[in-house]
Amino acid sequence: xxxxxxxxxxxxxxxxxxxxxxxxxxxxxxxxxxxxxxxxxxxxxxxxxxxxxxxxxxxxxxxxxxxxxxxxxxxxxxxxxxxxxxxxxxxxxxxxxxxx
Amino acid sequence: xxxxxxxxxxxxxxxxxxxxxxxxxxxxxxxxxxxxxxxxxxxxxxxxxxxxxxxxxxxxxxxxxxxxxxxxxxxxxxxxxxxxxxxxxxxxxxxxxxxx
Amino acid sequence: xxxxxxxxxxxxxxxxxxxxxxxxxxxxxxxxxxxxxxxxxxxxxxxxxxxxxxxxxxxxxxxxxxxxxxxxxxxxxxxxxxxxxxxxxxxxxxxxxxxx
Numbered sequence: 679x680x681x682x683x684x685x686x687x688x689x690x691x692x693x694x695x696x697x698x699x700x701x702x703x704x705x706x707x708x709x710x711x712x713x714x715x716x717x718x719x720x721x722x723x724x725x726x727x728x729x730x731x732x733x734x735x736x737x738x739x740x741x742x743x744x745x746x747x748x749x750x751x752x753x754x755x756x757x758x759x760x761x762x763x764x765x766x767x768x769x770x771x772x773x774x775x776x777x778x
Numbered sequence: 779x780x781x782x783x784x785x786x787x788x789x790x791x792x793x794x795x796x797x798x799x800x801x802x803x804x805x806x807x808x809x810x811x812x813x814x815x816x817x818x819x820x821x822x823x824x825x826x827x828x829x830x831x832x833x834x835x836x837x838x839x840x841x842x843x844x845x846x847x848x849x850x851x852x853x854x855x856x857x858x859x860x861x862x863x864x865x866x867x868x869x870x871x872x873x874x875x876x877x878x
Numbered sequence: 879x880x881x882x883x884x885x886x887x888x889x890x891x892x893x894x895x896x897x898x899x900x901x902x903x904x905x906x907x908x909x910x911x912x913x914x915x916x917x918x919x920x921x922x923x924x925x926x927x928x929x930x931x932x933x934x935x936x937x938x939x940x941x942x943x944x945x946x947x948x949x950x951x952x953x954x955x956x957x958x959x960x961x962x963x964x965x966x967x968x969x970x971x972x973x974x975x976x977x978x
Contacts, residue, residue, distance in 0.1 A: 779947055779950045779951055779954070781950070781967060784966075786966070786968075809920065810918065810919050810920030810964070811918060811919055812890055812916045812917070812918040812934070812936060813916060813917045813918065814914060814915065814916045814917065814936075840964070840966065868968065869968065869969075870888075870966040870967065870968045871966060871967045871968070872964075872965070872966045872967075873950060873953075873954055873958075873965060874958070877920075877964070
C-alpha cells in the first residue's frame, strides 16, 4: 500500500474551549476533525463526562507536518494559559494524503 | 518488558458502514476491535453524534503488519468510493502478541 | 516547537477494572488520565456500551518512559489474569513535559 506519513494532533480540553479550537483548526488549514467526550483528571482536578458544559473533549486532527507545527505553536501561545488543555502529536500513515 | 510492535489500524466512518467493516475485519483475520461514537467534519460536511444512524464511529484494531496491509488494501478498494471514511495506521507496542 | 517524546499507555478493559486501574496509575506516578466508554470484541466475546457496568472503557495516560515501563509490568502481573484487558504503548510528542 502506498501510505504517507502525516501528523495527528490530539487536543484534550474543557468543552468550553471547543469553538475557539475548531476555529483555530480551520484557520491553520486542517480539513476535518474528530471529536468525542471524555472523562479526565489532570493537575486541574477531576472532570466527569456527566455534565456537557463541564466535561472534557478529545479532538483529533490529521495534518501535514507544517500545519501541525503551526497548530502546536498557536495552541501554546493562545490557549495554554486560558484553558485546561493537553496537546500531543504522533505519526500516522494515511492513504489519499491530498485529503488532509 | 517484552513488548512487540504491531499495527493499529483506525477507521473513522459513517455508522452505516459499521457492519460491512466489522465483517471485513473478521475476514482479514483481526481478533478483536474497539468502537466508539464520534463527531466529525471532513470534506463531506459536519456530522454530530446526536442521531445514532447519522453519526460517525471510530473503529480501532490491532493486527500484525501483514493483516494491516491486507486491511488497508481492501478498505481502499471496497469502501473508499461508497462511504465517507478515513483510515490510518500507526505503530503500537503490545504485550502478549499472540492475542492479536 | 520544542516537543518532548513521551509514552502513551492505553488500557482497554472491563468497566469493573476502572477503580483498581486508576489507583495503579496514581501509584505508578501518572499525573492525569483520559477515560471514555467503548464497545469492543476480543477473545472474551462482544461487549456493548449500553450497560455501564458491563461496558468496556479505554483509559489513556501520558507518562515518562520509566513510568510506562513500571505500569506495563504491574498491569501484566496484577491484571492480566483477573480482567479482560488489552494494553499498548505508543510514542507521542508533547509540549510542557513537566506536566506528565
